Amino acid sequence: MSYPRPLTPEERLADAKTQLGLPRIVVICGSTRFMTEMAEADLRETKAGKIVVKPGCDMKSPHALWSDPVEAEALKIRLDDLHRAKVRLADEVLIVGDYIGDSTRAEITYARSLGKPVRFTHPEVDPDA
16 A cells, blocks of 8 residues: 655645635846836736735845945845745746846756746846757
């Protein structure tokens, strides 16, 4: 007699999303220099009926929350961890912008390692194209 294997955490999350009737979740990734384009992508994806998560902080813009360099470095690490959690939560990834830096390249690699579909607003910048 064989027993069903236990579900992976990813499978349990997908099952919970289905049971809750949640729409697809898309995470927006890209350089924060494209925050305006990310806002536009958020509008379009939301109009298409998706839940959208995206970067919430643009650390390239001055702000009191990251004015201290030591605190800013710690915050950057926490935000990177938070964004990877958003990638894990999402059903798909949308890369915004016509430039792929090291952080975005790492996000693409991470998303693909998890089997997440990755779309691009500028497909020509896909590092695997």
